Amino acid sequence: MSYDMIAELSAASADLGETLDGILPRANGQIEQRLYQAMRYSTLGDGKRLRPFLVLSSAGLFKVSRRSALRVAAAVEMVHSYSLIHDDLPAMDDDDLRRGKPSCHKQFDEATAILAGDALLTQAFEVLADEDTHPDPRVCTDLVRALARxxxxxxxxxxxxxxxxxxxQSFDQAQVTHLHLLKTGRMFAFACEAGAILGKAPKSIRLALRSYAHDMGLAFQIKDDILDVEASSEELGKTAGKDVDQEKSTFVKLLGLDQARAQARMLCDQAINHLNCFDDEAEPLRAVARFVVERGR
Incomplete structure (x- = not known):
């Protein structure tokens, strides 16, 4: 039976939603409840939640407890949500739409959005440091250090x-690759390595997962650049065509659509090859690599 990526993503997202719902503060009439509402508004609900899925999939390779993996996945989603809140602010990308609904600063206000992002970021590290995430303090420390970096x-x-x-500006391909390695790739790498950290896997295994994440993350970004050109705002859940409007250097601008598609497919194949040291239990990670270049067709 073939692996059903969409169904598995949906199931993982539901489990993650329950974990986040229990972690995030609730608005129960406190003076600061507007902050809590903004945190929950931006973190709960729809979204691919691909990074948390990578945490859960990598943890599955090492028989890590589901509870521990979900808590780390929640921390990753909290950091990702913080980054989207801040990215959408007028001082950054100035976007009014996120995940098909008003951005946090449009739904609330700019000051609340800034504070909600700050709160999500800091609480994520509290989650990682908690013994409920892992009983070994060294593992918790390694998680905190890796996510911080x-x-x-x-x-x-x-x-x-x-x-x-x-x-x-006009960036060349090496500069654009470096940009996305930092902006997107490092968080993908942490998500993939998190399971190995939880499972106390050797460095060679962590390197294989990091290499996989490097190529998969670049394929993901190239596909994002393609979708920014070809998809509608409704399909993306955010404003389409922003890269062109802001005169950003993208893989599509540098390579053209056809070569960008070919590059994404090549990176997908490379990413999958990095998983040769694993057996069939790595199929979720292989499916992610295929998914990131096939989505939005």
């Missing part, structure tokens, strides 16, 4: 700075 100046935040600086 993936999300911070050497990862996602650094990539966002390059992205902002690149508006109206």
């Amino acid at each position: 993936a999300a911070g100046p050497y990862g996602m935040v650094g990539g966002q700075m390059i992205d902002l600086a690149g508006e109206g």
Whole structure:
């Protein structure tokens, strides 16, 4: 029987939603309840939740408990949601639509959106450091360190700075690749390595998962660039054509549509090859690589 990626994504998303619902603060009449509402608005609900799925899939390779994996997956989704809240602000990408509904700053206000992002980011590290995530303090420390590096100046935040600086500039392919390795790829890499950290896997195994995430993450970004050109705002759940409007250097701009598609497929194949050291239990990760280049057809 073939692997049903959509069904598995949906099931994982439902489990993650329950975990997030229990972790995120509830609005029960406190003065700060508007903050809690904004956090939940931006984190719960629809979304591919691909990064949490990668955490769960990598954890499955090492027989990690579902509870531990879901808590790490929740932390990853909280950091991802924080990044989207801040990316949508007028000072950043200035987008009014996210996941098919008003962006956080449009639904609430800019100050609340900033604070909601701050709160999600910091609470994510609280989740990772908690013994409920893993009883071994060393494992918790390794998770915190790895996520901090993936999300911070050497990862996602650094990539966002390059992205902002690149508006109206002409980046070459190496520069665009570096941008997306930081902005998108490092968080994908953490999601894939998280299961190995939880399972105390050797460095060689972590390297294989990191290499997989590198190629899969670039394939994901190339497909995003293609969809930004070809898909509608309704299909994307966010404003289409923003890259062109903001004069950003993209893989499509550099390579053209046909070559960009070919490059994404090649990276997908490379990503899958990095998983040769695993057996059939890595099929969810192989399916992710295929999914990221086939979505939106």
